[in-house]
Amino acid sequence: MAVALNTLVEEAERYLGSAKIQDYCPNGLQVEGRPQVSRIVSGVTASQALLDAAVEAEADLVLVHHGYFWKGENPCVTGIRQRRLKTLLNNDISLLAFHLPLDVHPDVGNNVQLARQLDITVEGPLDPENPKVVGLVGSLAEPMTAGDFARRVREVLGREPLLVEGEQMIRRVGWCTGGGQGYIDTAIAAGVDLYLTGEASEQTYHSARENGVSFIAAGHHATERYGVQALGDYLARRFAVEHLFIDCPNPI
Known part of the structure; x- marks a missing residue:
């Protein structure tokens, strides 16, 4: 059709x-x-x-x-x-x-879709007072070490993540797909044990280390593969058309 x-x-x-x-x-x-x-x-x-x-x-x-x-x-x-x-x-x-409409959507958005891939229960926005912050905060069903969570990320995304590992167990997670490393201080203020995004900047390491939280950079491309697939599937169902997702490799 x-x-x-x-x-x-x-x-x-x-x-x-x-x-x-x-x-x-x-x-x-x-x-x-x-x-x-x-x-x-x-x-x-x-x-x-x-x-x-x-x-x-x-x-x-x-x-x-x-x-x-x-x-x-x-x-x-x-x-x-x-x-x-x-x-x-x-x-x-x-x-x-x-772009941003596909980051923030509550069903097919990149952030919600990544949470589903990684078995994170969404609790709400990373900063409820600032709607321009597109990240989310949530929790894991069972606490785990940062190393174990990083292994989950690697298995799901098919990419070795950059990990800055803190000492505490991971229960509460903040995340923003893509280039959201600038939100790490917002995530720390939200009380997360680990913050995950796609990319890292030089100062991200110091923010994580000095605040005692874990940090994962899992790849800009890798963390943003799921929203566009979900939207494509929605449109395909809505209009009975074909949809094919093509993943062009990108290590960043």
Whole structure:
């Protein structure tokens, strides 16, 4: 079956509530392709590798978390930007991208989906007083060492995480997928035993060590693979179209 592109885009925007969320990039339809969609290819980032795979898969629409047209970028259509856009336009493929709306959604959001993968019970936002902080806080069913939790992360995500191990058992966890290392002090104030995100900065190590908490950087790409898959599955069920997630390897 096929669905009108505009109908699919409108439902995705409604479901995510993207119009209400301020972001660093446009959310929604970034490149318009053919008017009907019967096959969606999803991925984390609209890289050339993903676009080439989408062409090979005969996709009508590419759905991603990291799209194009970020604030502060050079707007000129040259280099890799020209090649990426040319691939989409020459093959009449649409690009649908959602950044923060796909981080914060209570069902298909990256943070909620990662919690489900790692068996963390969500308790609430990392900072209830600041809605701009997109992380969450939750608990484990049984306390475990930081090393054991890191092994769980490795088994689930298929990637060796960076671990700064504290001494206490892990019961309460704070997390923010992607590049959320700057929220570590917020997580510490929330009383977590371990804070998990995708990336690490030099000062993250010192914040963890000096505050006596554990820290895990599990990979920006690795922690953000699940929201776009869940959204793609939702749209596929909603409109009886095909959905294929393509994971282009990225060690960062």
